Amino acid sequence: MKLVVIGGTGLIGKKVVMNLRQHGHEVVVASRSTGVNTVTGEGLSQALAGAQVVVDVANAPSWEDNAVLAFFETSGRNLLAAEAAAGVGHHVALSVVGTDRLLASGYFRAKMAQEKLIKTSPIPYTIVRATQFFEFVGGMAQSATEGQTVRVPPVLMQPIVSDDVAAVVADVALAEPLNGTFDLAGPEPIRQDDLVRQFLNATGDARTVITDPKALYYGITVNDQSLTPGDHPRLGTTRFEDWLSSRSMAVAR
Numbered sequence: 001m002k003l004v005v006i007g008g009t010g011l012i013g014k015k016v017v018m019n020l021r022q023h024g025h026e027v028v029v030a031s032r033s034t035g036v037n038t039v040t041g042e043g044l045s046q047a048l049a050g051a052q053v054v055v056d057v058a059n060a061p062s063w064e065d066n067a068v069l070a071f072f073e074t075s076g077r078n079l080l081a082a083e084a085a086a087g088v089g090h091h092v093a094l095s096v097v098g099t100d101r102l103l104a105s106g107y108f109r110a111k112m113a114q115e116k117l118i119k120t121s122p123i124p125y126t127i128v129r130a131t132q133f134f135e136f137v138g139g140m141a142q143s144a145t146e147g148q149t150v151r152v153p154p155v156l157m158q159p160i161v162s163d164d165v166a167a168v169v170a171d172v173a174l175a176e177p178l179n180g181t182f183d184l185a186g187p188e189p190i191r192q193d194d195l196v197r198q199f200l201n202a203t204g205d206a207r208t209v210i211t212d213p214k215a216l217y218y219g220i221t222v223n224d225q226s227l228t229p230g231d232h233p234r235l236g237t238t239r240f241e242d243w244l245s246s247r248s249m250a251v252a253r
């Protein structure tokens with residue numbers, strides 16, 4: 001089977017590509033660096049010719065409100081139109097758990113717009129909504145840092161390692177379209193302040209984490225329901241603690 005991975009050079013994309021190739025499929029790695037640009041349309045029709053499945057795991061280069069909305073709307077329109085022209089039979093996209101509950105954020109309004117385009121297009125689809133990746137925790141800490149302190153709310157999260165996300169996305173790409181959405185999360189809930197504290201400890205980072213129920217998450221108010229999965233999520237198996245210790249070992253070596 002021929003599959004195209006849009007954003008195939010990114011964190012998740014690379015792993016999805018590897019996974020699909022290991023199953024013996026023909027995979028086109030599509031991103032600006034391989035000559036495919038979903039915003040301008042460059043290279044899209046050539047990449048999609050003869051493909052049965054398109055997996056979209058691209059991300060916007062800028063998360064500024066207008067830029068990110070323009071990215072997901074324009075990319076989504078161009079991509080779905082090119083898929084219709086090429087006769088693609090399954091569009092798989094990676095979104096974020098709680099997108100519909102986080103619309104005070106420009107990033108999530110853009111992800112919602114991406115999801116809407118997919119649902120209203122005639123292409124059969126599956127949307128995987130994942131929780132935050134373990135690899136994203138460093139960035140989360142950075143966005144909440146002022147000087148030497150990191151101020152975060154003690155809200156529940158259920159993050160997941162990128163390897164587990166990529167395995168599920170590849171699995172979904174090889175299955176029949178659901179014409180629906182499901183949540184994907186890590187194996188256990190953890191509070192955001194604990195998560196960041198554990199990450200900074202494990203990476204030898206001297207910043208102090210302050211637990212502040214009023215602290216914002218990327219500029220918006222969140223609670224225990226905002227970032228955690230709904231009923232019957234699919235779960236990854238890698239625990240944060242185990243990932244941290246394997247990561248520390250890798251860094252120490």
Ligand SMILES: NC(=O)c1ccc[n+]([C@@H]2O[C@H](COP(=O)([O-])OP(=O)(O)OC[C@H]3O[C@@H](n4cnc5c(N)ncnc54)[C@H](OP(=O)(O)O)[C@@H]3O)[C@@H](O)[C@H]2O)c1
Nearest residue numbers: 007009010011012031032033037038058059095132133136
């Ligand atoms: N971070 C999280 O915790 C989290 C949680 C749940 C879901 N997600 C979702 O997961 C998805 C993938 O995230 P990621 O962290 O793997 O992304 P990433 O590492 O930042 O990779 C982004 C990819 O998009 C490509 N790209 C950017 N602009 C493009 C364009 N105009 N045309 C074609 N390709 C383009 C990039 O390649 P080039 O630069 O070569 O174009 C790159 O391959 C995102 O949609 C995100 O919303 C993220």
